[in-house]
Amino acid sequence: MRVLIIGGGGFLGQKLARRLAAAGELAGRAITALTLADLAPPAPVTGRVASQSLALDITDMAATGALIGAGHDVIYHLAAVVSGQAEAEFDLGMAVNLDGARHVFEGARALGAAEGSRPMVIFTSSIAVYGGELPEPIPDWAGLTPTNSYGAQKAAGELMLADYSRKGFLDGRALRLPTISIRPGKPNKAASSFMSSIFREPLQGEPAICPVSPDYTHWFLSPRACIENLVHAATIPDETWGPRRALALPGRTHRIGDMVEAMRRVAGDAPCELIRWQRDPEIESIVLGWKARLDPARALELGFVADASFEDNIRYFLEDDILPASH
Amino acid sequence: MRVLIIGGGGFLGQKLARRLAAAGELAGRAITALTLADLAPPAPVTGRVASQSLALDITDMAATGALIGAGHDVIYHLAAVVSGQAEAEFDLGMAVNLDGARHVFEGARALGAAEGSRPMVIFTSSIAVYGGELPEPIPDWAGLTPTNSYGAQKAAGELMLADYSRKGFLDGRALRLPTISIRPGKPNKAASSFMSSIFREPLQGEPAICPVSPDYTHWFLSPRACIENLVHAATIPDETWGPRRALALPGRTHRIGDMVEAMRRVAGDAPCELIRWQRDPEIESIVLGWKARLDPARALELGFVADASFEDNIRYFLEDDILPASH
Structure with a gap:
């Protein structure tokens, strides 16, 4: 099993790489190669398998095709320009999030044609594909009504991935x-x-600004559960996955004020007092368009997981991201 | 009012051009220029205003930008590779239906930036954006679950058009x-x-093959009502249209067998006997994924129209397309 992580230098890419290197296998098959690609060569990871790192700009179609054409069985495509930047730099967002995704899919298509295989491409989309007037909780069959450029680009990427899958070019x-x-x-x-x-920041003694009211309510998942879901996605048989290639991952609906109280229960009063509440209309104009309640029935049925409580998210952060660094 | 019709050589483009030329106005403003563009220069139309015709390949980004940059207030983008061809020639469909649409939108964006305007772009999408498991009748907020490449490309075009509109680049x-x-x-x-x-074909004495069963049921609109809707789309104030830039046009659900009986009531038995019923699995594999029942509440609210019965569709064809040619 040859695994490629595009966006392997990001925080999810790095966590996924460490998880896969530690396990040494994916979907029951030994990992024989683990390649991490990002704008700058990602930090390498070791475990049962050692990674190799490469620089890749996915807006470069030829370079993307060449890297993917080197041969992989599972390609995680996590690289993206994030929402605020895609909004501020429209053309960059289109180039990376839309054209870049297409270059990845075209690369996988060419690889599949050359190898007589159907490479698996696992693509991280976003709840930013939902917006505007939708029933809540949002059912699996609603969707693709983004209200920001990031969401529009992810949604268009989903559509391409689904069509490339339907055509048999890849398993998206x-x-x-x-x-x-x-x-x-x-x-x-x-x-x-x-x-x-x-x-x-407060959990590490630093101040932070909250740009929305404590009543802002949204849909969350911890990095730990996200990684488990990214791994799980590769284990589901194609025929179980079925023709709808995109699904909303499980999550939990939390109110910001309640999340702060969860932090208080886990870590005491001190971190909570480091939050300064100062609303920012520019940020609110984006995030108030996002959705807070989903009904991820299909993902739950397929075995994807959510967190049990936001206290768990706090604990996971302390265990996974703070304690290892301080030892 | 300067009007450009891209795809002006197609049957809808030609009908729309004749309708606009005859009226001499659109959305209450006199038409001062009517430009028709297509792969080959479209047949010119005359009326209160005369058209000019140009050749344009929308896969050529520079040529598309140059033509649009010449200045237009309303751009109808009707050009597309149709469903069967987009399925058979995947890369051509992507180049015309996805990249071509983006070239048109980019051209309008550049025009708007140069003129300090927000050009109106009216884009013909399709019910092919619907597929798979959806509630029926399909509500306005469902969607973008295409099961063929044409639908996927149209859906991605819709997403781009909505985002370009939200960004203020154009009025899509x-x-x-x-x-x-x-x-x-x-x-x-x-x-x-x-x-x-x-x-x-049967209404003109020629045989035709029906590749599906008489029970095949689908969602229809006459060319005449479609043209009225394309004109109507330009008259709706931006604030009435609102943030959701795409809507399903009204139509009627008809069973093929019932449509044939409607033809019998209008034109007698002879045409019906010219139909040979011979199922084609390749065509069925596409059209059976399409949807038959929609609830186009939003379009009806905005004043778009459907036909009263399929008998009307038969009569419109005889009046608009057969009688003029035989005179």
Whole structure:
């Protein structure tokens, strides 16, 4: 089993790489190669298998085709320009999120044609594909009504992936990720960045700004559960997956104020007092268009998982991202 | 009012051009220029305003930008590779239906930036964006679950048009056309071609093959009502149209066998006897994935229209497409 992670330098890519390297197998088959690609060569990971790292700009169609053409069985395509940046830099978002995805899919198609295989492509989409007037909880068959450029580009990517799959060019699986919290690392240009930073920074003694009211309510998943779901996606037989290639991952609906109280129960008062509440109309204009309640019936049926409570998300962050670094 | 029709050589493009030339106005403003573009320069039309014709290949980004950049207030984008051909020639479908649409939208964006305007772009999408498991009648907020490449490409075009509109680059309006029947002209590579030819050819004394059972049921609109809807789309104020840029046009659900009986009531037994019933699994594999029942509540609210009965579709064809030619 040869595995390629495009976007392997991102926080999900790195966690997924470490998880796969530690297990040494995916979908019951030994991993013989684990390749990480990103704009800069990602940090290598080791375990039962060692990774190799490469630089790749997916807006370069030829380079993307050449890298994928080297041969892979499962391609995780996690690379994207995040929501806030795709909104501010429209053409960059189109080039990376739409054209870049197409280059990946075309690369997999060419690889499949050359090898007589049907490479599996696991594509991270987003709940940003949902927007506007939809019934809540959002059923599996609603959708693709994005209200920002990131969501529109992800939705168009889903459509292409589904059609490439239907044509037999590849075996595509798109997962609509909830907002991931608590994301480790630094704040980024995602409009959702604060949904991690108001926990991550205070849990490390640093202040953070919350740009929405405590009543803002949204749909969340921990990095740990997200990684388990990314791995699980590769294990589901094609015939079980069926013709609808994209599905909304399970998550939990949380109110920001309640999430802060969950942090208080796990970590005490001090972190909560480091949050400054200061509303930002630009961020609100994006995130208020997002949805808070989904009914991910299909994903649950296929064995994907959510977190039990936001306290768990706090604990996972402390266990996975803070304690290892301080040892 | 400067109007451009891309796909102006097709049957809808030609009918729309004649309708606009005869009226001399659109949305209450006098038409000062009517430009028709297609792969080959379209037949010119005359009336209160005369058209000019140009050759344009929308897969050529620079040529598309140059033509649109010449200045237009309303751009009808009707050009497409039809469903059967998009299925058989995947890369051509992607190049014309997806990249070509993007070239048109980019051209309008550049025009708007140069003129300080927000060009109106009216884009013909299709009920082929619907497929798979959906509630029926399909509500306005369902959708974008295509089961063929044509539908996937139209759906991706809708997503781009909506996002370009939201960004203020243009004023986009996408209409999901029902299957148009009775379409004049020759059979084409659309999988739906028979849904016109089994009436059109027999009404002119020629035989035709029906590749599905009489029980096949689908969603239809006459060319005459379609043109009224294409004109109507330009008259709706932006604030009335709202943030969801695509809508399903009204239509009627008809069973093929009942449509043949409607032809019998209008034109007698002779045409019906010219239909040979011979099922074609390749065509069925596409059209059986299409939907028959929609609830186009939003379109009806905005004043779009359907036909009263399929007898009307038969009469419109005789009046609009047969009698003029024989005079």
